[in-house]
Amino acid sequence: MSLSENTNTDAIKRRGRPPAFNHDEALEKAMQTFWKYGYEGTSMAALIEAMDMNKPSIYAAFGNKEVLFNQVLDKYLSGPSAFVKGAIAEPTSYLVAKKFLTKAVELLTEHQNPRGCMIVQGALSCGPEAEMIQKKLISYRANLEENFKVRFDIAKDNKDLPDDTNTTALAKYVTTLHQGISVQASSGASKDALMGIVDIAMQNWPMPFKKVKL
């Protein structure tokens, strides 16, 4: 039957009535909804339908809307957005940027996903109620940008980038492209079209030994 799966530890029998939902599946559904409609655009009614839970159960299991969104955010970072770590670990600054943007395009245009990046669009322009979430997403984006900056500084030390490279600007260039790509994806841009953007954007990547454009 459908409520056989319990999210808690295996053998230990819990005392009361067993939950009718699976914690992780419900959170996944919540993520899909927030991802698609943004924080403010997602109503509790929409969450109820998506998660297939009634309101008190959601509150008991995940807290209020804001707390739930924070859990969704964690899931997003360790799930769809996990490719970022891999990109930053690439051996050269060029590959870091290229892999990050390429993987982002793939993620954001995946047909089974909502279009656009949840961290970019989740609470971009919103009313005063969502200000907390807005600030949180802004700091997440700033943090990513800082990670690129640090990575590019290392690249500069390794002579993988010219000595006079403005790594702060270069990091912002990458995140700005990502944010633009996110908007484009949410507007229906195709994967191919956005890969074309990445190609153009990467053509002028600074090289340590001045190379001539082909």
Place this chain on the structure above:
Amino acid sequence: MSLSENTNTDAIKRRGRPPAFNHDEALEKAMQTFWKYGYEGTSMAALIEAMDMNKPSIYAAFGNKEVLFNQVLDKYLSGPSAFVKGAIAEPTSYLVAKKFLTKAVELLTEHQNPRGCMIVQGALSCGPEAEMIQKKLISYRANLEENFKVRFDIAKDNKDLPDDTNTTALAKYVTTLHQGISVQASSGASKDALMGIVDIAMQNWPMPFKKVKL
């Protein structure tokens, strides 16, 4: 007294009680509010306070929220966003893109303006209620992109761009940067930082006679 200014035709005396508001000033205030909070994030209560009008007067003068937003959109296009026409009229494709992005940075980081572009952020991710507005803004952005594409096709004909230039991709590159810059501006990025992005982005502009990067 404060209600002396009437927005209607000069000498013709209107019959009933004179309006206590100035049509254009009220629309300007509405624009500021929508610009700052987005379509969904702006409540009628916020508009009432910003426009200094009571609700029935707003409805009588501007229609409902959606109709009002459309008028605000027209004002935005002919006002803050009017620089676009000038940019497209620049003599070379390079100058078109450079002027567009530079002017956009100036507009979007102007301290007296709300941060970010209203057409980008006005209804990016939102609930089903704002779907109409969302689609409208998407089509406005697509239209701008098409205008760049047409302009770059002309540039190609004029040998201002290489014959093999993918003008569709190049146009999308420019609008993607703009949209990314808009997100950055709304997140608090400074004018200088964003000008740095524009500089980096313009370094690889395609030239008709293959030039060597300095």
Place this chain on the structure above:
DNA sequence: GTATTTACATACCGATTGGTACAAATAAAA
């Protein structure tokens, strides 16, 4: 069996949403 624990489900809460009815106010026209 009964007690206890946990989750479900209905029904509700006050506040806010976008939108309106209606009467008082203020002007010109008669």
Place this chain on the structure above:
DNA sequence: TTTTATTTGTACCAATCGGTATGTAAATAC
């Protein structure tokens, strides 16, 4: 002065917002 046209301001509308009280269902513990 009365009539007519127009705007204002208050008070209201149903619907929805996020959030909760409460009773019942379903499991284990005793």
